[in-house]
Amino acid sequence: MSRAPFQVLVVPFFRNKSGRIEFAIFKRRDGGYWQGIAGGGEDNETPAETAKRETQEESGIHEIARYITLDTICSVPVTEFPGAMWGDSIYVIPEYFFAVEVMNKKITLSDEHTEYRWVKYKEAVELLKWDSNKTALWELNQRLMKNSGKSG
Numbered sequence: 001m002s003r004a005p006f007q008v009l010v011v012p013f014f015r016n017k018s019g020r021i022e023f024a025i026f027k028r029r030d031g032g033y034w035q036g037i038a039g040g041g042e043d044n045e046t047p048a049e050t051a052k053r054e055t056q057e058e059s060g061i062h063e064i065a066r067y068i069t070l071d072t073i074c075s076v077p078v079t080e081f082p083g084a085m086w087g088d089s090i091y092v093i094p095e096y097f098f099a100v101e102v103m104n105k106k107i108t109l110s111d112e113h114t115e116y117r118w119v120k121y122k123e124a125v126e127l128l129k130w131d132s133n134k135t136a137l138w139e140l141n142q143r144l145m146k147n148s149g150k151s152g
Contacts, residue, residue, distance in 0.1 A: 010099065021120075
């Protein structure tokens, strides 16, 4: 299995009975920072397939949940991925962003994370490390507010 030259990030969200939205964020074991579910493609996977696999592996959220492809895309320096073998001519890889709506807040945490939290939008923005994660979360929150009229 070879690592494809792209990264994905997935933000799980939950809508309670009153329509309020919460987002799941995860604390990385290897870096101690907060982010969404992150991972890289394997072999010939598409970014959408990678998002579903990584979400299942890192949180236990099933692949048949409703996924949303976000417009947010960023570039990540290859130095963030020690050991990746993409050659000397690749300097950055694209990171694609997705969201997944869950029907309950049950998370089965993988060994990649030390903890997770369900938080409202403002707290998530304060905790997330990467600006690209904050941009994707902003986009998701805007999309959800537009459809429901209620902020996360």
